[in-house]
Amino acid sequence: MSAPLQGLVxxxxxxxxxxxxxxxxxxxxxxxxxxxxxxxxxLVPKSFVSVRSDQLVDPERARYPCIADLQPDLGPISGxxxxxxxxxDCAWLVxxxxxxxxxxxxxxxxxxxxxxxxxxxxxxxxxxGKPEPVCAIYEPAARAAVDAWIAxxxxxxxxxxxxxxxxxxxxxxGGTLANINTSEEYLQARxxxxxxxxxxxxxxxxxxxxxxxxEQAGRAEEALETSAQTALELYExxxxxxxxxxxxxQLRVAINEEFGEWSQPLASGDTIVFLPPVAGG
Amino acid sequence: MNEFRLxxxxxxxxxxxxxxxxxxxxxxxxxxxxxxxxxxxxxVSALEYEAFAPLARREGERILIEAQExxxxxxxxxxxxxxxxxxxxxxxxxxxxxxxxxxxxxxCRYIIDEVKHRVPIWKKEHYVNGDSGWxxxxxxxxxxxxxxxxxxxxASHRHGHDH
Numbered sequence: 050m051s052a053p054l055q056g057l058v059x060x061x062x063x064x065x066x067x068x069x070x071x072x073x074x075x076x077x078x079x080x081x082x083x084x085x086x087x088x089x090x091x092l093v094p095k096s097f098v099s100v101r102s103d104q105l106v107d108p109e110r111a112r113y114p115c116i117a118d119l120q121p122d123l124g125p126i127s128g129x130x131x132x133x134x135x136x137x138d139c140a141w142l143v144x145x146x147x148x149x150x151x152x153x154x155x156x157x158x159x160x161x162x163x164x165x166x167x168x169x170x171x172x173x174x175x176x177x178g179k180p181e182p183v184c185a186i187y188e189p190a191a192r193a194a195v196d197a198w199i200a201x202x203x204x205x206x207x208x209x210x211x212x213x214x215x216x217x218x219x220x221x222x223g224g225t226l227a228n229i230n231t232s233e234e235y236l237q238a239r240x241x242x243x244x245x246x247x248x249x250x251x252x253x254x255x256x257x258x259x260x261x262x263x264e265q266a267g268r269a270e271e272a273l274e275t276s277a278q279t280a281l282e283l284y285e286x287x288x289x290x291x292x293x294x295x296x297x298x299q300l301r302v303a304i305n306e307e308f309g310e311w312s313q314p315l316a317s318g319d320t321i322v323f324l325p326p327v328a329g330g
Numbered sequence: 331m332n333e334f335r336l337x338x339x340x341x342x343x344x345x346x347x348x349x350x351x352x353x354x355x356x357x358x359x360x361x362x363x364x365x366x367x368x369x370x371x372x373x374v375s376a377l378e379y380e381a382f383a384p385l386a387r388r389e390g391e392r393i394l395i396e397a398q399e400x401x402x403x404x405x406x407x408x409x410x411x412x413x414x415x416x417x418x419x420x421x422x423x424x425x426x427x428x429x430x431x432x433x434x435x436x437x438c439r440y441i442i443d444e445v446k447h448r449v450p451i452w453k454k455e456h457y458v459n460g461d462s463g464w465x466x467x468x469x470x471x472x473x474x475x476x477x478x479x480x481x482x483x484x485a486s487h488r489h490g491h492d493h
Contacts, residue, residue, distance in 0.1 A: 260452035328465035329451035
């Protein structure tokens with residue numbers, strides 16, 4: 050009978066190449082750590098966050114049960130080592146917290162293919178063809194192997210898996226195990242993972258200015274991208290940008306050459322005119 | 331006929347009067363607004379009018395239709411100058427013709443009042459002392475700056491320049 054499986058998200062790194070804490074990076078409004086914990090929740094009865102002991106008080110991490118490193122500063126193997134010692138009868142589904150593309154199907158495949166008689170079950174990286182140690186299941190038997198590995202002065206969990214009794218799975222397509230280490234990679238991943246709503250929210254509109262507003266804005270018209278939802282939000286945005294001195298209460302708004310309401314939702318392609326107090330005749 | 335026009339060129343009321351002619355009409359009333367040399371204690375040297383043309387035409391024609399429906403006049407015309415105007419030039423022309431004089435007077439008055447308050451046309455006054463200002467705008471901005479809690483109502487824009 051196989052050992053019960055628990056989840057472990059590795060969030061004890063120093064994020065040195067990122068120069069800011071990876072666990073707190075957000076995608077689609079959720080931190081990496083929260084995303085990883087949410088992925089694990091339906092698949093295992095309980096999950097923990099692997100932390101350095103000085104991170105136990107970090108609020109991002111402290112909202113989850115944590116396991117602190119016993120052997121500090123060895124990299125990811127510290128967390129795996131600490132978990133195997135924290136509960137020697139358990140197997141651990143270990144995830145790095147910097148895998149923004151990881152999906153539930155990948156984890157379900159890993160669990161379905163789990164080989165409890167080996168020390169671990171892991172994917173082969175589609176990047177270098179080597180075992181991927183930070184999206185893998187470690188059996189209780191891995192504890193002795195990890196202990197020996199650390200005792201011999203080694204650290205790299207990838208190399209450990211490469212020479213151990215491990216079930217290796219072909220990497221799933223789609224780059225779901227791609228990790229991110231730099232700010233550029235983060236920005237790319239975040240853009241790819243942004244919900245469609247976020248991109249639809251940016252509208253391309255044209256604004257025309259007349260009379261005193263034309264003089265204050267220093268232009269007769271402009272085309273711009275805005276996240277403003279309504280004419281009022283757009284005016285407030287432009288009021289700040291151009292130093293417009295009239296309050297919206299003094300103005301009317303025209304949308305597509307007809308009087309409109311301040312609360313009217315804007316659409317891409319709209320032409321908006323803010324109408325100062327008129328003075329014909 | 332029922333027409334609201336904007337004109338960048340100077341024009342005369344006489345040249346337009348014939349457009350209102352109709353054997354069924356016994357009354358014709360017109361109003362001409364001219365550029366005056368003073369406003370609110372300031373000596374005016376010149377005016378500039380600027381319009382948001384598509385909406386000005388649309389709102390202007392709505393006013394003319396309202397006048398026809400309310401007062402039963404047969405024809406209504408309004409032409410508004412835009413651009414730079416000198417003292418004494420014709421700025422706005424309103425003309426109506428109707429079966430009887432009473433509806434013609436009332437419709438003419440209605441049209442010029444509504445045009446001044448509703449049509450997106452703006453007037454910049456240039457003063458003899460070198461200053462200039464957008465009528466109804468500069469003072470509102472100052473009023474709001476002085477009392478930011480008080481929202482200017484549309485009624486407060488019904489002040490200003492009368493011809």
